[in-house]
Amino acid sequence: MSDITKQSLSELIKNIKEKKLSSTEVTKAFVERSEKSKELNAYVTEDFSAAIDKAKKFDENPNLDLKLPGIPMAVKDLFCTKNIKTTAGSKILNNFIPTYESTVTQNIWNEGAILLGKLNCDEFAMGSSNETSFFGCVQNPIDKDLVPGGSSGGSSSAVAAQLTPITIGTDTGGSIRQPASFTGIVGLKPTYGSCSRYGIVAFASSLDQAGPMAQNVRDCALLHEVISSYDEKDSTSIDFKRNNYVKELTNNIKGKKIGIPKEYRVNGMPKEIEDLWKKGIDYVKDCGAEIIDISLPHTNYALPTYYIVAPAEASSNLARYDGVKYGFRADGENLIDMYEKTRSEGFGAEVQRRIMIGTYVLSSGYYDAYYLKAQKVRKLIKNDFDEAYKKVDAILTPSTPSSAFKIGEKTNDPVSMYLNDIFTVPVNLAGLPGISIPAGHDAKGYPLGLQIIGKAFDEQNLLNIAYAMEEKINFKNKITDWWIK
Amino acid sequence: MSKDKSEYLINRKDNQYEVVIGLEVHAQVTSESKLFSTSSTKFGAEPNTQVSLVDAAMPGMLPVINKYCVKQAIKTGIGLKAKINKRSVFDRKNYFYADLPQGYQISQFKDPIVGEGKVILDMPDGQKQVGIERLHLEQDAGKSIHDLDPKNTFIDLNRSGVALMEIVSKPDLRSPDEVNEYIKKLRSIMRYLGTCDGNMQEGSLRADVNVSVRKKGSKEFGTRCEIKNVNSIKFMQMAIEYEANRQVDLIEDGQTIDQETRLFDTKKNETRSMRSKEDAHDYRYFPDPDLLPLEVSDEFINQLQSEIPELPDEKKKRFIDQFKLTSYEANIMVSDIETSNYFEDVVKKSDVKLATNWIIGELFAALNEKNLEITDSPISAGNLSKLINLIKDGTISGKIAKTVFEQMMEGDKDPKKIVEEKGLKQESDPKALEALIDKVIDNNRDKTTEYKSGKVKLFGFFVGQVMKVSQGKANPKLVNEILKKKL
Numbered sequence: 001m002s003d004i005t006k007q008s009l010s011e012l013i014k015n016i017k018e019k020k021l022s023s024t025e026v027t028k029a030f031v032e033r034s035e036k037s038k039e040l041n042a043y044v045t046e047d048f049s050a051a052i053d054k055a056k057k058f059d060e061n062p063n064l065d066l067k068l069p070g071i072p073m074a075v076k077d078l079f080c081t082k083n084i085k086t087t088a089g090s091k092i093l094n095n096f097i098p099t100y101e102s103t104v105t106q107n108i109w110n111e112g113a114i115l116l117g118k119l120n121c122d123e124f125a126m127g128s129s130n131e132t133s134f135f136g137c138v139q140n141p142i143d144k145d146l147v148p149g150g151s152s153g154g155s156s157s158a159v160a161a162q163l164t165p166i167t168i169g170t171d172t173g174g175s176i177r178q179p180a181s182f183t184g185i186v187g188l189k190p191t192y193g194s195c196s197r198y199g200i201v202a203f204a205s206s207l208d209q210a211g212p213m214a215q216n217v218r219d220c221a222l223l224h225e226v227i228s229s230y231d232e233k234d235s236t237s238i239d240f241k242r243n244n245y246v247k248e249l250t251n252n253i254k255g256k257k258i259g260i261p262k263e264y265r266v267n268g269m270p271k272e273i274e275d276l277w278k279k280g281i282d283y284v285k286d287c288g289a290e291i292i293d294i295s296l297p298h299t300n301y302a303l304p305t306y307y308i309v310a311p312a313e314a315s316s317n318l319a320r321y322d323g324v325k326y327g328f329r330a331d332g333e334n335l336i337d338m339y340e341k342t343r344s345e346g347f348g349a350e351v352q353r354r355i356m357i358g359t360y361v362l363s364s365g366y367y368d369a370y371y372l373k374a375q376k377v378r379k380l381i382k383n384d385f386d387e388a389y390k391k392v393d394a395i396l397t398p399s400t401p402s403s404a405f406k407i408g409e410k411t412n413d414p415v416s417m418y419l420n421d422i423f424t425v426p427v428n429l430a431g432l433p434g435i436s437i438p439a440g441h442d443a444k445g446y447p448l449g450l451q452i453i454g455k456a457f458d459e460q461n462l463l464n465i466a467y468a469m470e471e472k473i474n475f476k477n478k479i480t481d482w483w484i485k
Numbered sequence: 486m487s488k489d490k491s492e493y494l495i496n497r498k499d500n501q502y503e504v505v506i507g508l509e510v511h512a513q514v515t516s517e518s519k520l521f522s523t524s525s526t527k528f529g530a531e532p533n534t535q536v537s538l539v540d541a542a543m544p545g546m547l548p549v550i551n552k553y554c555v556k557q558a559i560k561t562g563i564g565l566k567a568k569i570n571k572r573s574v575f576d577r578k579n580y581f582y583a584d585l586p587q588g589y590q591i592s593q594f595k596d597p598i599v600g601e602g603k604v605i606l607d608m609p610d611g612q613k614q615v616g617i618e619r620l621h622l623e624q625d626a627g628k629s630i631h632d633l634d635p636k637n638t639f640i641d642l643n644r645s646g647v648a649l650m651e652i653v654s655k656p657d658l659r660s661p662d663e664v665n666e667y668i669k670k671l672r673s674i675m676r677y678l679g680t681c682d683g684n685m686q687e688g689s690l691r692a693d694v695n696v697s698v699r700k701k702g703s704k705e706f707g708t709r710c711e712i713k714n715v716n717s718i719k720f721m722q723m724a725i726e727y728e729a730n731r732q733v734d735l736i737e738d739g740q741t742i743d744q745e746t747r748l749f750d751t752k753k754n755e756t757r758s759m760r761s762k763e764d765a766h767d768y769r770y771f772p773d774p775d776l777l778p779l780e781v782s783d784e785f786i787n788q789l790q791s792e793i794p795e796l797p798d799e800k801k802k803r804f805i806d807q808f809k810l811t812s813y814e815a816n817i818m819v820s821d822i823e824t825s826n827y828f829e830d831v832v833k834k835s836d837v838k839l840a841t842n843w844i845i846g847e848l849f850a851a852l853n854e855k856n857l858e859i860t861d862s863p864i865s866a867g868n869l870s871k872l873i874n875l876i877k878d879g880t881i882s883g884k885i886a887k888t889v890f891e892q893m894m895e896g897d898k899d900p901k902k903i904v905e906e907k908g909l910k911q912e913s914d915p916k917a918l919e920a921l922i923d924k925v926i927d928n929n930r931d932k933t934t935e936y937k938s939g940k941v942k943l944f945g946f947f948v949g950q951v952m953k954v955s956q957g958k959a960n961p962k963l964v965n966e967i968l969k970k971k972l
Contacts, residue, residue, distance in 0.1 A: 080545045093544065100538055102545060199545040205774035234547050235776050313774050316577050319588020320542040324640070335638075339581055362579070362769035371771060 004029035005162040009071065009219035012165055016062075016069050023062065023070025026165075027055035027114060030072050034116065034163040039483040040139045042158040044077045045085050045118040054114045066112030067226055074164040076155045077118035078125055079105045079210070080199040084115065088201040089123040089133040089151075092321045092328045092346030102199025103234070104168060104210045104227045111226050116164055120154030123348045124318065125175055125203040127151050128420040129410065132350040137407050140183055141479050142446055146404045149179025155213050156183040160477060166214045166223055170200060172207045173306050174400075174424025177436035180213055181399035181449025184438040184477035186220045186466070187213045189424075191456045192431035193238030196231030202317040204310040205236070207428040217437065217467040221245040224459060243460045251468040254288035258452075258465070259392035263299035264423060266401060272442045273398045280396055280439055280450045283472040289465070292392050296384040301377045302426040307418060308361050308374035309429070314351075315358025321346065353414065382430040389455050394465050397423050399436040399449035423451055433459050437466045438475040445478055493660030494701060495729055497737045501701040504729040505709075506664055506694065507656035508721075510671060511649050512681040513625070513689040514557045520624050520648035521548030521591065528687045532630075532641035540646040542586035547775050550575075554648040555779065557680040558598050558622050559789050561650055564674045564796055565617050567602025569786050573621075575776045579769040584627035584640050592651075594770045597621035598779065604654075604674070605798055606666040607816050615667055616655030625649050650681065656695065656706065661722035668692070668718050669820070673797050677822045691716040696728045698736070707732065708742040712749050712756055724749040728756045800825055808837045817845055823859045830866030835873040843873060847887070851894050864893045872900040885909050885957055913960040915967065918951075921959065922967050925950045936972055944968065 004026055007015070015021040031048045051072055058070040080086045080098035087093045101109075109115070122132040130138040130153025138153040140146035141161035148157040152169030156179030159167050169176040171189035180187025188211045195210040202208060212223035225246055230239040260281065265274070281291055323329035323342030330345050332338030347355070361370035388395065401422055410417045427434040433456070436449040450469070454462035495502040519526055522539040539546045562569050576594040599620035606613045627645035631638050652671065658664050672683035672690060683690050697709035712728060715721045727749075732742050746765070747756040772778075795803070797819045804815040804825075818828045818841075831840045848869065852862060864872075872889060875881045881889065881904055889900050889909065904910055912918060925947060926933050936943040951964050 080543075086544070088544070096544065098543065098545075100543070197545070198547055201544045202775075233549060235549050236774075312771060316579050316589055316769070316771070319579060319581065320544070320586060322581060322583075322588060324583050325541055325586055326543070335583055359769065362771055364767050364769075367769075367771070 005033045005165075007165070008215050009165045009222060010216075012071060013069060016071070017064050023055040023058040023072075023114065024052065026070065027051050027072040027116070030116060030162075030164060033161075034074075036484050037161055037163055040141060040157050040161055040163070041136050042119055042138055042154045042161070042163055043074065043117045044087055044089070044120050044135045044154070047084060047115055047117045051114050051116050058112065058114065063112060067222065068108065068111040068113040071113045071165060072116045073108065073113045074116040074119050074155075074158055074167055075105055075108075076121050076152050076167065076169045078121055078170050078201045079168065080201065081105055081115060081118065084118065086118065086201070087134070088125070089121045089135060090347065090351070091134040092342070093201070094134065094328060096327050098199070100199060103196035103229070103231045104200065107227050107229055108168070108223075119152075119158055119167065121169075122151035122153065122175075123351050124201065124314070125151035125170055125172055125208075126314070126350050126354055128174070128178055128417050129405070129407070130154065130179075131407065131411055132348055134348060139483060140404050141481075141483065142183060142404065142477075143444075144482055145407045146446070147182065147407050149182035149404060151175040152179050152187075152213065156180055156185060156187070159183070159185050159213050159215060160479065161483075166212065166219050168210055168223065168227060169213050170203075170208055170210050171424075171428065172203045172209075172310060173428050174421040176211045176213055177399050177424050177434055177449070177451060178420060180436045181438070181447065182404035184447030184475065185213055185215055186217055186435065186437050186470075187211065188220050188224055188435045188459070188463075189427060189433060190224060190228060190459055191238075191433045192428075193236055194228045194242075194433075194457070194459070196229065196234040196237050198231055198233040204313040205317060206313060207306075207310055209428070217463060217470045218246065218249060220435070221249050221463045221467075224463070228459075238457075240457050245460060245463055248460055249467055250464050251287070251471055253465050253468045256289040256394065256461070256465060257292050257392040258284050258289050259292050259294035259388050259395040261294050261296040261299065261388070261395060261397060263296050264397045266422060269398075269401055270442075272403075273401060273448065276440050276448050276450065277396075277398050280469070283469050284396060284465070286472050287468040294388045294392060294395065296381075296388060296426070298377065298380045298384050299426060302381055302429055303418060303422055305374045305377045305381065306421070306425040306429060307357070308370050309378060311354040311358030312362050312371050313358070315355045315362065318347075318351070318355060350414070378429050381426055385426075385430045385432060385453075393455070393461060394458075395453040397451045397453065399423060399451040403442045403444065403446035403448055427451075427453050432456055433462050435462050435466050437470055437473070438477065439469075439473050440475070441478070447475075447477060493662065495698065495733045497733055500737070502698045502729070502733045502736075503701050503703075504659060504725065505656050505697045505699060505706055506658035506725060507709075508654045508658065508664065508667065508695070509693040510652040510654075510668070511691050511693075512561075512652060512671075512675060512683070514554050514622075514648035514650055515680055515682055516551065516554050516557060516648055518551055518553075519646040520551055520554050520622065522646050524646070526647050530643055532639070532643060534643065536642040536645065540586065540642055542588070548591060548773070550776065550779065551648065554622060555598070555781070556789055557648075558620060558650055559781065559786060560678050560793060561652075561675060561680045562599030562602065562620055563790055563793050564678045564680070565599070565602035565604060565620065565652070567617055567620065568600035569781070570596065570598055570600055571781050571783070571786070572596065573598040573779045575622075575773045575779065576770045577773045580766050582626065582629075583638060584629045584642070584645070586627065586642060586645055590624050590626065591773055591776070592623035593621035596778075604667060604670050606663060606670055607812075608663065608666060613663065615657045615663075618653040618655050620650055620652045623649050623651055656697075661725050664694075664721055664725060665718050668721070670797070673819075673821055677794055677796050685717050688716060692721060694721055694724060696725055696732070697742075698729050698732045708744050710742065710744065710756070711746045713746055713759060715749050720749060720751055723754055724756055727754060731756065808832060808841075810837075810841060814841050814845065821859075827859050827862070827866050831870045831873070833870070834867075835870035836877050839873045839876060840870065843869065847890055851890075855894075863895070863897055864890075865897050868893060868897055868900060875900055875904060879911060879913055879960060880904065881909055881911050882957065882961060885911065909958065911960050912955055912958045913963055915963060918959060918963055918967055919971075921951055921954055922964070922971055925954060926971060933972065944972070947972070
């Protein structure tokens with residue numbers, strides 16, 4: 001089979017289970033394609049030969065009852081992986097090798113998957129274009145010098161370019177959904193508390209959530225089923241009954257009520273996005289669902305709220321990178337000097353900017369005006385959704401206000417970069433699940449995504465709506481393998 | 486310095502100053518494992534051998550609350566007659582230091598687990614109530630070791646993450662003596678509860694001391710200084726005395742007092758400025774997003790309430806009612822749980838009055854001399870009660886008992902056996918005593934004549950002689966009776 005890497009996860013699993021393919025063949029195919037795709041810069045750390053060894057070992061005595069039997073998989077470099085360097089895209093962790101495994105990745109290996117390597121991302125997941133990574137920009141396989149989105153940019157690029165059949169990212173303000181939208185793939189941000197944060201390098205603890213990124217909704221459902229678990233090691237993990245998301249997947253969404261929030265019609269939104277949204281509404285109607293206009297009145301405040309809460313938490317979460325215990329250390333005259341040099345040289349500009357914003361909003365005299373007020377607004381945003389969900393089962397919006405932009409286009413304008421997350425951050429602030437599915441192309445042929453936002457813990461319904469829409473949309477990603485010589 | 490009754494005042498020219506003291510006591514929670522991790526809290530281990538991934542603040546590691554520490558804090562709150570807050574919140578206190586791996590300490594700032602309570606002190610001139618402002622749970626930091634290398638500092642994270650209770654008093658204390666009583670009482674309550682071992686040498690109990698002064702009669706508080714991290718009662722008292730006098734001198738000199746944090750130099754016996762209010766850290770407290778608010782139910786609190794043992798105040802009252810101890814004796818007996826247990830074990834089987842005297846007198850003196858705690862006493866409560874019974878039933882005299890006691894101190898021997906082996910049993914047979922007395926009278930004819938002619942003072946001489954001849958074993962009461970008859 002020459003086109004192994006073109007197969008979806010579900011196809012690969014089927015072929016392995018039916019012994020039409022071995023794990024070794026599959027793993028080698030993805031390794032080979034990854035080797036040929038270095039120009040994308042999707043990987044920070046490759047673990048290819050170990051992956052092939054593991055695949056061979058799997059084939060010697062294959063356990064085909066597992067959910068991911070012998071499936072190779074690269075993961076975002078924000079997940080701590082035992083004995084494999086974990087950098088979070090930062091110089092400050094450039095030499096950090098964890099002695100432990102994150103719960104989410106452990107769940108994946110427990111189901112038979114094999115680590116291919118660690119994928120590039122914005123430094124500490126702070127960015128929307130993967131340009132803040134210490135390890136350089138990642139190319140979007142859609143077009144040369146196009147950003148793959150961020151922060152899970154290595155992940156979106158790797159799935160879209162078929163360097164890995166599927167992957168996981170993390171999403172604090174849109175870091176799964178926005179890159180999924182930019183690369184024409186599916187990305188799910190689960191309900192806060194579904195997937196354990198244990199072993200994930202923290203950005204903003206009250207917002208961070210791991211989730212699957214896949215070529216299609218079914219694959220996404222399968223990986224979500226694997227990674228979603230209650231974990232005592234994470235105090236914010238929630239013990240609720242998880243579905244068999246794949247088994248219960250259905251395209252029958254007749255009678256479902258889908259809300260369209262008027263506040264998401266933002267000023268200056270490109271017509272292409274407006275049209276895509278309209279098309280999305282038609283698809284939903286075609287599936288037999290009902291469209292209901294709703295209001296989420298505090299939407300306008302979501303972005304400023306997010307840019308207070310997330311940096312505040314980050315400024316504290318990143319205090320541990322001080323050069324004392326692990327990671328990069330710069331020499332200094334004394335302790336304070338060492339701290340200053342380590343953190344000035346170890347962190348990139350965007351991370352430093354957010355640490356400063358976060359430190360500022362938590363400072364005495366500013367706390368009430370910024371952090372406390374942001375927390376109150378956050379509650380109002382959540383209340384908006386609670387109100388809406390009295391009338392609807394899910395909400396449909398665009399994923400992003402534009403398609404992917406060129407590398408360097410927004411690097412000098414952080415606010416314009418932050419605006420990319422305008423449709424995704426409210427979902428994190430409210431702790432809700434959201435999924436981005438590819439829904440069309442703009443005039444340049446770049447993919448565009450639609451976002452479906454669900455009720456808390458209602459991933460099944462969310463996946464079902466996405467699954468039904470996917471069938472109607474029948475999206476085909478336009479990838480030419482331009483980077484392969 | 487005037488000691489008008491027990492009032493502690495500082496005199497300068499025409500002015501008398503009162504000292505106002507509030508304490509923030511840091512008490513290490515008695516617990517096998519740390520506040521947010523499963524590593525051991527055992528004291529004295531090799532550096533960095535009790536450090537989990539969480540304690541070392543490895544990337545992606547998350548705190549998980551130790552339920553046992555929560556129980557301990559609530560029990561302590563109950564012991565302080567305090568309000569238990571059913572909802573409390575863990576905050577992050579952010580600051581950089583090499584022995585603070587997370588770059589923040591998890592503490593409780595706005596919503597502590599325990600609210601207002603009180604502690605009763607027994608002062609020489611009566612009882613005094615000291616208000617408790619709050620008690621909250623927090624993590625301890627690691628330890629920086631600066632003296633092992635001329636250029637480098639070493640870090641030991643064994644303490645990092647150990648659970649502490651910070652117990653904040655109201656500014657109700659007025660003298661070093663009250664501070665002494667307060668710390669002792671707090672320590673005693675926590676040891677009764679088993680929530681803190683109170684071991685000050687191992688750093689399980691230390692305090693930040695807030696001191697201010699004001700003219701006697703003034704209602705306003707003066708500007709306070711905080712003396713950080715003082716780890717013995719003696720040092721607290723010395724620091725307060727120094728600091729109060731320093732402040733009075735400043736005021737008398739027409740200067741003002743700067744609100745600041747000071748350190749007590751135990752070698753020079755003085756406090757020194759550490760940082761001024763302007764340099765105070767901005768800790769940027771905010772709720773720790775890794776932890777949900779801590780919520781406890783009424784059932785949970787009630788269950789803990791039912792596990793609370795009899796505490797010193799209640800026990801003292803019972804000892805006075807049940808055993809007719811004086812207030813002074815009762816205070817001594819309840820001062821720590823081990824002493825009170827020992828006392829109760831002894832009086833279970835022997836006379837209370839004698840037991841009280843023997844414990845407070847002989848036993849404490851002997852233990853003191855050997856620098857032993859009551860739990861290390863060579864004489865078990867059982868054997869002490871046997872000794873007391875031997876005195877009570879006249880088997881041995883009080884004097885002989887002291888000899889037996891000394892031997893018991895050498896090892897926990899049964900006093901009956903000592904008495905038998907050494908033949909120390911008291912001679913109470915009238916016939917045998919008569920024979921002895923006859924002999925003494927016989928040998929001292931001249932003295933007998935003198936006595937009979939009116940020199941009654943000589944009676945004591947005869948008693949002494951009888952005791953000497955009997956090697957102290959003669960029953961003094963009977964000797965008296967018989968002698969009177971014979972002479």
